[in-house]
Amino acid sequence: MTSRRHLLTQAAWLAGLALTPAAWTSAAAQARMADDPFGVGIASGEPTADGVVLWTRIAPKPREPDYGMGRAPVVVAWEVAEDDAMDRVVRKGEALAVPEGGHSVHVEVAGLKPDREYFYRFQAGGHASPVGRTRTAPLAGAAVEKLTLAYGSCQKYEAGFYSAHAAIAQERPDLVLFLGDYIYEGAATKGALRAHPPTEPVDLAGYRQRYAWYRADADLQAAHAAAPWMTIWDDHEVVNDYGDDQDRSNPDPKTFLRRRTAAYQAYFENMPLRRRQIPVGPDMQLYRALDWGNLARFSFLDTRQERDHRTCDAVSDGKRIPYDCPDRTNPRRSLLGRPQERWLQGRLKQSPARWNVLAQQYLMGELKLEDGRVSNDGWDGYAQTRRRILETWRDARTPNPIALGGDIHCFFAGDLGLAPGQPIASEFVGGSISSLGAGNEALAAGLARNPHLKYAEGQRRGYGRVELTAKACEVTFRGVENAFTPKSPVNDLARFVVEAGQPGLKRA
Ligand SMILES: [Fe+2]
Structure with missing residues (x-):
């Protein structure tokens, strides 16, 4: 891939734009993955009164340099429920994990009720993630006890x-x-x-691997x-x-700003942040x-x-x-x-x-x-x-x-x-x-x-x-x-x- 095309693809991912239908089709056609794709876990963050960011990164082999992923995109389904048994689902959808984004997904869920507990999970490659717990913030100005x-x-x-x-x-x-x-x-x-890993990361691959290594930790x-x-x-x-x-x-x-570019992108990829925080x-x-x-x-x-x-x-x-x-x-x-x-x-x-x-x-x-x-x-x-x-x-x-x-x-x-x-x-x-x-x-x-x-x-x-x-x-x-x-x-x-x-x- 030329670097210009790479930049454009990355920009499309970073902007949360739909990638080509072909990417979706090839991802959806993907066979069941042999290893659990949720090797670095799941997360949520950035609560507002009506939503939250759901995050995961498809990494079946978190400790390997390519975290067990090639270049193929992966369709990741997500759902949000009111109960931890995931019976009362209130929102669901699909996101595409692409290599340009380190196979991370950042789903900005909206339309939830304020000041409420919710539960969520992902599915990809024939596997379901564990169920996570999250919550929304109270409405602006609302009385909050604690x-x-x-x-x-x-x-x-x-x-x-x-x-x-x-x-x-x-x-x-x-x-x-x-x-x-x-x-x-x-x-x-x-x-x-x-x-x-033995060496200090200075590029995107290095930082991605360091995050994946840390995030493989169960605690x-x-x-x-x-x-x-x-x-x-x-x-x-x-x-x-x-x-x-x-x-x-x-x-x-x-030289340093090139390194900072890689480090900031890896940070974005690995945290449950909103698109507003996408690095430029x-x-x-x-x-x-x-x-x-x-x-x-x-x-x-x-x-x-x-x-x-x-x-x-x-x-x-x-x-x-x-x-x-x-x-x-x-x-x-x-x-x-x-x-x-x-x-x-x-x-x-x-x-x-x-x-x-x-x-x-x-x-x-x-x-x-x-x-x-x-x-x-x-x-x-x-x-x-x-x-x-x-x-x-x-x-x-x-x-x-x-x-x-x-x-x-x-x-x-x-x-x-x-x-x-x-x-x-x-x-x-x-x-x-x-x-x-x-x-x-x-x-x-x-x-x-x-x-x-x-x-x-x-x-x-x-x-x-x-x-x-x-x-x-x-x-x-x-x-x-x-x-x-x-x-x-x-x-x-x-x-x-x-x-x-x-x-x-x-x-x-
Ligand atoms: Fe420190």
Whole structure:
């Protein structure tokens, strides 16, 4: 296939347009597949008041370079029912999984009832998928009593088992948020607990294989099948510590943007995203909104794609920069880029919701390190972006702001403010699903240096659970007993409450 024709076919897939009737016919005529085509599971996501995205990817051999698929398209039938026995089917249809899309399908189901639980499954190649559970969001402005969500991040496959996901699946929350580092792009580590392909992905085939490898995990599949997900990426979905067109280990932006194009496409293919998020070349709009009746307004941030380049390089050791490096607080620099900042300001200034949640990648509060320096990679490297958000929260009296984050492989709970002892918001970093974190001795010293941070735990893996009501936001940190063995029990590590109208967290 010429590259131009390839691009056109890909564009047709990406735009969700009907491909040629011939493709449908040849796909429909396909014989029964020998292996279960649902080797990477099923998922749903992006709930609205009338619908949800259903996702799967036809991958009978997820660990092989071509995931067990040739070039043939596959017809995938889907159905949505009100009951988990799939008796009361309310919507059904067919989608075409084509090689240009990594044989993924993203079905945007509409016409469902608001604030309702639904069940779904797929059929392809003579096989039925397991039944997944999902739900729609409440109508805009609707009174909502309660929302329960689980959130996680950082699931380095080599580093541990996914008992955290097994626990999320058991909880069957209303919503799951995944806040970045869904895959790690690195080459295989010798002696790792769990093995993955040896080489670092740099092209579409490589990233597709890395996602399929991760998604072959049964616990991860169970968490996807248990609730609708909202996902954002951090750096490892492309490469460590990248920002905009800058890659630490490859200074040529052109080469890097080719890699970013492949990584973003693989991300789209492997997440239950809407067509609105389809990448265009190296660009993909990932920041987006979710409103949950009158109870919660979520803003999902992308802190990688549009950020200004990291700064203070002349006085940096690569990761850490001096606290007083002036460019760190230069108001012209942004972690989000102007369009995203403007969009976010609009959402924060006129929010009808009781709780206003930033779903983002990092610890948002300042973290002074033991040498008095700060990281150049997260909010501390872009302190004015953080300040602008805090000032908006304060000046617009945004109701009850909360930040949820990931990235640092530790649980953190703390308050966010512009002056000591005057919290405007609280934040909760939900640990890591499996990636290894810092020692608790170092973290205790970190808390002492940064008094707005109230709790840290780095030795346990896990996730966060959030329960929102009109009265309170309750956050429970859930810790895996031992992520080095499969099927480990998960228990509560700590519990916090933020009461509506009273900024600042309390230990519960
Ligand atoms: Fe991470």
